[in-house]
Amino acid sequence: MAQKHNVIVAALLAAIAMVMPALAQENTPNDPRLFTPGKxxxxxxxxxxxxxxxxxxxxxxxxxxxxxxxxxxxxxxxxxxxxxxxxxxxxxxxxxxxxxxxxxxxxxxxxxxxxxxxxxxxxxxxSDKAVIALPDSAVASAKSFADLKQARWGVAVGTTDFDYVTNVLGIDNAAVYDDQAGVFQALQGGQIDATIAALPTALYATAVQVPEAKITALLPKDPKDxxxxxxxxxxxxxxxxxxxxxxxxxxxxxxxxxxxxxxxxxxxxxxxxx
CATH class of the missing domain: 3.40.190.10 (Periplasmic binding protein-like II)
Structure with missing residues (x-):
C-alpha cells in the first residue's frame, strides 16, 4: 500500500513540475496560451x-x-x-x-x-456619430432630428449605423446597401441625401472617399452601441x-x-x- 501511495505522489509531483513552468509564464510575452508564444x-x-x-x-x-x-x-x-x-x-x-x-x-x-x-x-x-452629406443638400442646414427625417438616407446593412438611423433618428425608409462603398456611391450619384458613420470613419470618408461631401453635424453616441x-x-x-x-x-x-x-x-x- 505504501509503495502504491509513493507512486501516486511521485506521479502527482511530476505532473505539477510539468505544469508549473507554463503557469509561471502566463500573463507574460511567453504565455503558452498566445497563438504564437513570444509574439x-x-x-x-x-x-x-x-x-x-x-x-x-x-x-x-x-x-x-x-x-x-x-x-x-x-x-x-x-x-x-x-x-x-x-x-x-x-x-x-x-x-x-x-x-x-x-x-x-x-x-x-x-x-x-x-x-x-x-x-x-x-x-x-x-465614438460620436457624424452626418455625411453633400454641401448643397438640405441636410447641411438641419438643426433637429425632425429636419434630418426629411432627407433620403442610405446605410450599410447589418451595421450599427443602420440601427442608429432606424432606432435613434426614427427613419424607417432608409435605403440599404451591401457595404459603405455602395452607400458613398449612392451619395455621390444623388440617390440619397445623407448617411451616417462613426466620427473617425466620417473624417476619413470626407477627406478621401467622398471629398465632395462634408460632415454636416455630430449626433449623440448611440445608447445601444x-x-x-x-x-x-x-x-x-x-x-x-x-x-x-x-x-x-x-x-x-x-x-x-x-x-x-x-x-x-x-x-x-x-x-x-x-
Whole structure:
C-alpha cells in the first residue's frame, strides 16, 4: 500500500513540475496560451484606412488603432518587433470559430449577437456619430432630428449605423446597401441625401472617399452601441490579461492622447441632440 501511495505522489509531483513552468509564464510575452508564444498576433483588415491605420501600414504604428496596439503591446511586455499583423476581413473577424491570431482590431462594435460567438475585450473607444452629406443638400442646414427625417438616407446593412438611423433618428425608409462603398456611391450619384458613420470613419470618408461631401453635424453616441473592442475567439483565456493592459493605458492617459492625435473633429461642426 505504501509503495502504491509513493507512486501516486511521485506521479502527482511530476505532473505539477510539468505544469508549473507554463503557469509561471502566463500573463507574460511567453504565455503558452498566445497563438504564437513570444509574439502578439493581431489581425486587421486589408486595406486599412485612416485615421485608424495610416498609409495602410499597421506596422508603422501610425493611426489610432495601430498606435493603440503598440502601446498595449509595450504595456504587456512585448517588444515592438514581436507584434505580428495578419490580414483578415471584417466578416472573417466576426465569424465564429478558431482564429489564427490573438485578437482582431478593426473598429468592431460590441453587439449581443457577436458576443454569442466571440469574446470581446473591454471597450477602448466609443465614438460620436457624424452626418455625411453633400454641401448643397438640405441636410447641411438641419438643426433637429425632425429636419434630418426629411432627407433620403442610405446605410450599410447589418451595421450599427443602420440601427442608429432606424432606432435613434426614427427613419424607417432608409435605403440599404451591401457595404459603405455602395452607400458613398449612392451619395455621390444623388440617390440619397445623407448617411451616417462613426466620427473617425466620417473624417476619413470626407477627406478621401467622398471629398465632395462634408460632415454636416455630430449626433449623440448611440445608447445601444457599446463601443469598439478587441475581438477574440470565444472563450480565449488571455482576455483578462489583455484587459489589464487596456486599463493601464487608459488610466495613464495614453488612449486619450491617441484620441486627441487622430480622432478629433472640427470644433465648429454643429451638434444635433434631439
Amino acid at each position: 502578439l498576433t493581431v489581425s486587421t483588415s486589408e486595406p486599412s484606412y485612416p485615421p485608424w491605420v495610416l498609409d495602410n501600414n499597421p506596422e508603422s504604428g501610425e493611426g489610432f488603432e495601430a498606435a493603440l496596439v503598440y502601446a498595449l503591446a509595450e504595456q504587456l511586455g512585448f517588444k515592438r518587433e514581436d507584434v505580428v499583423w495578419v490580414d483578415v476581413t471584417f466578416d472573417g473577424a466576426i465569424a465564429p470559430g478558431p482564429k489564427n491570431y490573438d485578437f482582431s482590431i478593426q473598429q468592431i462594435s460590441v453587439t449581443p449577437e457577436r458576443a454569442k460567438v466571440a469574446t470581446f475585450s473591454d471597450v477602448y473607444y466609443q 457599446e463601443g469598439l473592442a478587441l475581438l477574440f475567439a470565444s472563450g480565449n483565456p488571455i482576455v483578462p490579461w489583455i484587459n489589464e493592459g487596456l486599463a493601464a493605458i487608459r488610466d495613464n492617459g495614453t488612449i486619450d492622447e491617441l484620441v486627441q492625435k487622430y480622432l478629433v473633429a472640427d470644433p465648429n461642426i454643429p451638434v444635433i441632440s434631439e
